[in-house]
Amino acid sequence: MSLDPRGPRFSAALTTIVFVAVLLTGSGWLALAQAVIFAIGAYDPRLTPYGLLYRFLVAPRLGPPTDREDAAPVRFAQAVGLVFTLVTVVGYLAGSPVLGVVGASFALVAAFLNAVFGLCLGCEAYLLIRRLRAA
Template identity: 85%
Template sequence: MTLDPRGPRFAAALTSVVFVVVLLTGSGWLALAQAVIFAIGAWDPRRTPYGLLYRFAVAPRLTPPTEREDAAPVRFAQAVGLVFALATVAGYLSGATVAGVVGASFALLAAFLNAVFGLCLGCEAYLLIRRLRAPA
């Protein structure tokens, strides 16, 4: 499966907004909603609410993509995001606010870097792990 690389960047922009709101409100429940989105994205990034919004509302208004990217690194990045979102949820909902803030801050940083600069930290980690596991 391949993806239009603009889709994950669009999703990262929306994710950035969500984590800004999480940090401003301390809402573990909003972080949980984002965790569910990450869980869906780890299975198929095209099936998340953000992916569907991109595919049906944004992409038709754009020129066709000039390149496509493999979905595997994006799925891995969504799984990493899920871990940080769950740490955020656990922190906020258990009263360990500092843990919630740290998890949300890391998730926000990663989403922001992807949205603004196209630097997907989870994708880069996926590629590094693949290189390290490749037979020499």
């Protein structure tokens, strides 16, 4: 499966907004909603609500993508995002806001870097792990 690389960046932009809201409100429930989105994305990024918005509302207004990217690194990145978001959820809902802030902050930085600069930290980690396994 391959993806239009603009879709994950669009998703990362929406995720950035969600994590800013999580940090401003301290809402573990909002973080939990984002965790569900990451869980879906770890299975297939095209099936997340953000992926569906991109595919049906944004992509038709853009030209066709000039290239495609493998979905495996994106799925791995979604799984990493899920882990950090679950830390956030546990922190906020268990009464440890410091843990929630730390988890949300790491997730926010990663989403922001992807949205603004196209640097997917989870994707880079996936590729590094593959290279290390091949060596």
